[in-house]
Amino acid sequence: MNEVINKKVNFIDLGPMDYQAAWDYQESLFDEIVKLKIANRKAELSEQKASKNHLLFVEHPHVYTLGKSGKQENLLLDEKGLAKHQAKFYKINRGGDITYHGPGQLVGYPILDLENFFTDIHKYLRFLEEAIIRTLAEYNVEAGRIEGLTGVWLDHIKQENPRKICAMGVKSSRWVTMHGFAFNLNANLEYFGHIVPCGIDDKAVTSLHLELGHQVDEAEAKEKVKKHLADLFEWEWV
Numbered sequence: 001m002n003e004v005i006n007k008k009v010n011f012i013d014l015g016p017m018d019y020q021a022a023w024d025y026q027e028s029l030f031d032e033i034v035k036l037k038i039a040n041r042k043a044e045l046s047e048q049k050a051s052k053n054h055l056l057f058v059e060h061p062h063v064y065t066l067g068k069s070g071k072q073e074n075l076l077l078d079e080k081g082l083a084k085h086q087a088k089f090y091k092i093n094r095g096g097d098i099t100y101h102g103p104g105q106l107v108g109y110p111i112l113d114l115e116n117f118f119t120d121i122h123k124y125l126r127f128l129e130e131a132i133i134r135t136l137a138e139y140n141v142e143a144g145r146i147e148g149l150t151g152v153w154l155d156h157i158k159q160e161n162p163r164k165i166c167a168m169g170v171k172s173s174r175w176v177t178m179h180g181f182a183f184n185l186n187a188n189l190e191y192f193g194h195i196v197p198c199g200i201d202d203k204a205v206t207s208l209h210l211e212l213g214h215q216v217d218e219a220e221a222k223e224k225v226k227k228h229l230a231d232l233f234e235w236e237w238v
Helices: 019-042 079-084 121-138 189-194 208-212 218-233
Strands: 008-016 054-059 063-066 088-091 098-101 105-111 144-146 149-154 163-173 176-184
Touching: 008 218, 019 054, 019 088, 019 105, 019 176, 054 218, 098 176, 098 189, 105 218, 121 144, 121 149, 121 163, 121 176, 121 218
Parallel strands: 008 054, 063 088
Antiparallel strands: 054 105, 063 098, 105 176, 144 149, 149 163, 163 176
């Protein structure tokens, strides 16, 4: 564990941003933390510095991303099809299979040094899920987990019509995280029809606005997610 602990998190709402630009920004913050941790291990305790933590919120233009364990055949569009739908495609270094990002979706990228909190990647994923579950409860939408599947689901108990409302995929190295979650608030679900979401072909995808029957105030939803993340991780905002 780190000798110097920092439980403060710097929040940045990037707004609408191209996927590659946001990925590059994530990488720069991630690399900065990793380099500091390596330097700390070589330094005397009195010279060690606390690593920083960040939470980025962003909304991407239409894009499909494939995790390192995914299968490209789960993308059902060729280059012409991608161009027709004004969508891009990237192979990336997170876990998981294929997913979609686009307008009306809250994408969260926690770039944390988990040694500031706890060193348990499974607990980390469960906390991300729990923040979304608690947010949905504030809208009177019951959500939960399905055993063996990452993310947040509706109809997770009886599973008569299970549908994913928030996908997750993360990378962790030296206990530093990047990538994160994609929470469908006012998302256009037609774009999910061009992939096998997360490699799961027998379950549906949904968006909060469809469950509520009206458009969601995205600024309000962001604040709810932020609050629940802070409560769960017991962090403070910079």
